[in-house]
Amino acid sequence: MQKSAVRRCRDEVESFLTGKLLPFWIERSPDRRFGGFVTHFDRYGRDSGEDEKSLIAQARLLYTFSSAFRAGYGSVMKELADHAIAYLVERMWDKHHGGFFWMTNRRGEVTKPDKILYGQCFAIYALSEYSLATGDGASREYAEKVFDLVQKHCTDTLYGGYFEMFDRSWELGGPGSRGGDRKTLDVHMHIMEAFTTLFECTRSELHRRKLLEDIAILMTRLIHPRFATGIPQVTPDWRQAPQIKFDIVWGWDRFKQDGLKPHAEDNTSYGHNIELAWLLMHAFDVLGTDLEGYRPKIVAMIDHAVRYGIDPRHGGLYVEGPHEGPAHDLEKEFWQQCEAMIGLLDAYLRFRGEKYLNAYEAVHTFLFTKGINFEVGELWPLLTREGVPIWTHMSHSWKINYHSVRAMIQSKQKLDRILAEREKAESA
Amino acid sequence: MQKSAVRRCRDEVESFLTGKLLPFWIERSPDRRFGGFVTHFDRYGRDSGEDEKSLIAQARLLYTFSSAFRAGYGSVMKELADHAIAYLVERMWDKHHGGFFWMTNRRGEVTKPDKILYGQCFAIYALSEYSLATGDGASREYAEKVFDLVQKHCTDTLYGGYFEMFDRSWELGGPGSRGGDRKTLDVHMHIMEAFTTLFECTRSELHRRKLLEDIAILMTRLIHPRFATGIPQVTPDWRQAPQIKFDIVWGWDRFKQDGLKPHAEDNTSYGHNIELAWLLMHAFDVLGTDLEGYRPKIVAMIDHAVRYGIDPRHGGLYVEGPHEGPAHDLEKEFWQQCEAMIGLLDAYLRFRGEKYLNAYEAVHTFLFTKGINFEVGELWPLLTREGVPIWTHMSHSWKINYHSVRAMIQSKQKLDRILAEREKAESA
Numbered sequence: 001m002q003k004s005a006v007r008r009c010r011d012e013v014e015s016f017l018t019g020k021l022l023p024f025w026i027e028r029s030p031d032r033r034f035g036g037f038v039t040h041f042d043r044y045g046r047d048s049g050e051d052e053k054s055l056i057a058q059a060r061l062l063y064t065f066s067s068a069f070r071a072g073y074g075s076v077m078k079e080l081a082d083h084a085i086a087y088l089v090e091r092m093w094d095k096h097h098g099g100f101f102w103m104t105n106r107r108g109e110v111t112k113p114d115k116i117l118y119g120q121c122f123a124i125y126a127l128s129e130y131s132l133a134t135g136d137g138a139s140r141e142y143a144e145k146v147f148d149l150v151q152k153h154c155t156d157t158l159y160g161g162y163f164e165m166f167d168r169s170w171e172l173g174g175p176g177s178r179g180g181d182r183k184t185l186d187v188h189m190h191i192m193e194a195f196t197t198l199f200e201c202t203r204s205e206l207h208r209r210k211l212l213e214d215i216a217i218l219m220t221r222l223i224h225p226r227f228a229t230g231i232p233q234v235t236p237d238w239r240q241a242p243q244i245k246f247d248i249v250w251g252w253d254r255f256k257q258d259g260l261k262p263h264a265e266d267n268t269s270y271g272h273n274i275e276l277a278w279l280l281m282h283a284f285d286v287l288g289t290d291l292e293g294y295r296p297k298i299v300a301m302i303d304h305a306v307r308y309g310i311d312p313r314h315g316g317l318y319v320e321g322p323h324e325g326p327a328h329d330l331e332k333e334f335w336q337q338c339e340a341m342i343g344l345l346d347a348y349l350r351f352r353g354e355k356y357l358n359a360y361e362a363v364h365t366f367l368f369t370k371g372i373n374f375e376v377g378e379l380w381p382l383l384t385r386e387g388v389p390i391w392t393h394m395s396h397s398w399k400i401n402y403h404s405v406r407a408m409i410q411s412k413q414k415l416d417r418i419l420a421e422r423e424k425a426e427s428a
Numbered sequence: 429m430q431k432s433a434v435r436r437c438r439d440e441v442e443s444f445l446t447g448k449l450l451p452f453w454i455e456r457s458p459d460r461r462f463g464g465f466v467t468h469f470d471r472y473g474r475d476s477g478e479d480e481k482s483l484i485a486q487a488r489l490l491y492t493f494s495s496a497f498r499a500g501y502g503s504v505m506k507e508l509a510d511h512a513i514a515y516l517v518e519r520m521w522d523k524h525h526g527g528f529f530w531m532t533n534r535r536g537e538v539t540k541p542d543k544i545l546y547g548q549c550f551a552i553y554a555l556s557e558y559s560l561a562t563g564d565g566a567s568r569e570y571a572e573k574v575f576d577l578v579q580k581h582c583t584d585t586l587y588g589g590y591f592e593m594f595d596r597s598w599e600l601g602g603p604g605s606r607g608g609d610r611k612t613l614d615v616h617m618h619i620m621e622a623f624t625t626l627f628e629c630t631r632s633e634l635h636r637r638k639l640l641e642d643i644a645i646l647m648t649r650l651i652h653p654r655f656a657t658g659i660p661q662v663t664p665d666w667r668q669a670p671q672i673k674f675d676i677v678w679g680w681d682r683f684k685q686d687g688l689k690p691h692a693e694d695n696t697s698y699g700h701n702i703e704l705a706w707l708l709m710h711a712f713d714v715l716g717t718d719l720e721g722y723r724p725k726i727v728a729m730i731d732h733a734v735r736y737g738i739d740p741r742h743g744g745l746y747v748e749g750p751h752e753g754p755a756h757d758l759e760k761e762f763w764q765q766c767e768a769m770i771g772l773l774d775a776y777l778r779f780r781g782e783k784y785l786n787a788y789e790a791v792h793t794f795l796f797t798k799g800i801n802f803e804v805g806e807l808w809p810l811l812t813r814e815g816v817p818i819w820t821h822m823s824h825s826w827k828i829n830y831h832s833v834r835a836m837i838q839s840k841q842k843l844d845r846i847l848a849e850r851e852k853a854e855s856a
Binding site for chain 1: 576597645
């Protein structure tokens with residue numbers, strides 16, 4: 001990439017973030033009547049009326065506003081983060097069994113009291129980020145309380161790792177679609193994400209050890225031994241399992257009407273793999289250690305996505321493909337573009353190689369020409385390979401702004417670093 | 429065994445328990461000045477002066493008196509159990525980091541603040557037994573608090589199972605003799621023992637699940653795949669490891685002066701294996717399930733000890749031997765005789781077969797003719813094969829009366845059952 005192209009990308013990111021994306025959320029999401037945030041908006045940015053406030057949506061909003069405040073985007077971010085904390089603690093915390101409920105309605109009445117590890121992870125992540133951004137102690141204490149509950153209830157002391165689906169009293173769910181006999185890449189990755197920020201916040205030796213144990217799980221159990229690509233679902237004893245749809249859906253993964261997934265036995269997500277790679281590198285940065293023996297696998301993860309996931313014709317990142325060989329799902333999801341932006345810039349900054357910057361440019365250009373609903377200010381959720389919107393809502397419980405805002409904040413910072421390097425090189 | 433022999437054994441057990449053994453402890457162990465119990469006595473039953481009160485000694489005394497009260501041995505047992513609780517909670521509980529300290533001196537000042545899982549297990553076991561015996565709620569709450577701390581700090585979320593050696597703040601110990609890179613059969617067995625009684629007390633689904641996970645660890649990781657004999661030490665990822673001596677010694681295992689063990693690579697303890705077998709059967713009784721697929725392994729465990737561990741000439745149970753073939757350590761330890769008494773009677777009651785009763789009689793007769801210091805009222809700690817005392821102390825921090833009293837109480841109950849069966853058969 002030319003310096004001018006880097007600058008153009010940086011300016012586009014900054015301009016979208018401050019001019020469109022943050023205003024989208026500042027203006028319409030706070031629910032001043034019932035607390036927390038409205039999280040469902042249609043293609044025009046109008047409240048689409050779904051009567052739910054989910055733990056991951058409310059927690060991700062807390063993360064987003066906290067991280068934006070920490071990154072210097074002003075006191076309105078702090079005010080919204082405070083607003084988010086209040087709802088989580090007053091409406092979603094289970095005073096009897098501990099942990100956060102999975103779902104309330106808009107008025108703050110609990111509609112699904114289950115304890116879902118995916119959601120608890122985002123609570124830890126967001127509460128820790130808020131504490132880091134503000135110095136607040138109570139949010140750190142809540143993050144630690146959730147961590148303690150997760151260690152008490154979710155660990156599998158037979159095979160290691162974490163079970164994921166529990167009822168309100170933290171009783172493990174049954175098998176099959178109730179999720180009690182599956183472990184997932186997704187949750188173990190978000191455990192790493194959460195424990196990294198928790199450790200950054202507490203510097204606790206225990207949090208460090210549990211983070212390292214989770215990293216080792218990811219690297220030895222949940223990536224393909226040859227291709228270093230992520231394995232979405234496994235049995236409790238870590239054997240690769242066909243992907244099934246859970247009764248309580250927390251993710252973006254798409255299934256056919258019968259709850260099955262095409263290619264369920266040989267399927268990996270490019271965006272997930274890049275996200276895993278950069279979260280790993282970030283974890284090691286926070287831990288203050290180098291990548292140790294993990295560098296080849298991290299490089300392989302990213303290179304697989306660059307090789308098979310980047311669309312050479314239209315730009316952007318495909319959805320999914322096999323562990324080896326070309327992609328089989330050529331559509332483009334919003335969050336995969338976001339994670340690719342961060343991960344590819346990280347890969348360039350750490351490993352160098354223009355191929356990573358070129359891949360970044362391909363993703364960036366696709367997103368900024370096809371992927372954003374600029375009139376309204378958020379990303380289109382799903383596009384055809386060519387860039388025509390398939391789904392058009394601007395937000396629902398699983399979309400929110402965690403991927404979009406995080407990608408813009410972090411890409412801006414990384415593009416600034418690259419720009420500074422180029423300018424320094426020129427002046428030398 | 430003839431009915432008369434069963435009756436003789438039952439009477440010997442009862443007479444020793446109520447006439448000698450319980451009085452030994454009632455008369456000399458309570459420390460009325462500093463609280464808790466004096467736990468070091470020489471061959472004459474005189475206080476031998478060691479200035480320590482260890483967690484396992486104080487907790488085991490709590491267990492012993494609680495279980496004796498529960499079994500109907502009178503209010504003095506309740507009074508001593510109350511006395512035990514007071515010392516544990518007031519002197520040994522770490523108000524700052526949670527959990528019980530490892531060691532105090534006699535005056536109750538903490539001398540080793542480390543958190544050793546072996547000791548925490550006995551605290552859970554004893555507090556639960558006290559709660560079951562008395563209906564007390566506070567002791568149950570302490571047991572649950574220790575359980576929670578163990579789940580938080582001791583689990584290995586990478587490979588499953590539990591780490592064992594921690595400092596006061598629950599930071600995991602280093603490798604080698606500090607114990608941080610070993611897992612042991614002993615601790616995972618005492619986890620099962622503790623969680624069984626905890627579950628019996630709380631009927632909590634979580635305690636049930638963690639008990640079942642620990643049972644599966646024992647049956648799939650810590651016994652020999654062919655002989656079902658116990659493997660004393662393993663690496664964190666469950667590979668058999670040579671037995672080493674830890675800096676903080678909690679067990680009875682004997683090492684040479686260099687800290688090494690003869691036959692360290694192929695060694696199993698007959699008493700441990702029988703203890704494991706009966707604790708397993710007891711766990712399934714409390715869980716209310718049958719032995720499921722575990723029956724053949726439990727039978728194999730006991731049969732190995734009967735075949736290789738029982739001394740055909742002098743009676744009694746040898747110390748240790750290889751996983752296959754004759755014993756290599758022919759001495760006799762007090763606790764192995766105790767556990768064999770319970771386990772062999774259990775095996776008879778569950779699997780039938782006169783060989784188990786004959787083996788019981790061989791152990792019983794050796795113990796009651798050679799193994800007891802009747803003048804004083806406790807068991808000789810270590811004897812030659814022929815039955816000459818090698819060590820002669822009546823108690824120290826690792827001996828106490830947990831094995832001796834438990835074996836007498838439970839053998840009495842089981843011999844009563846057998847006797848009732850015989851009488852019923854005769855009258856039929």
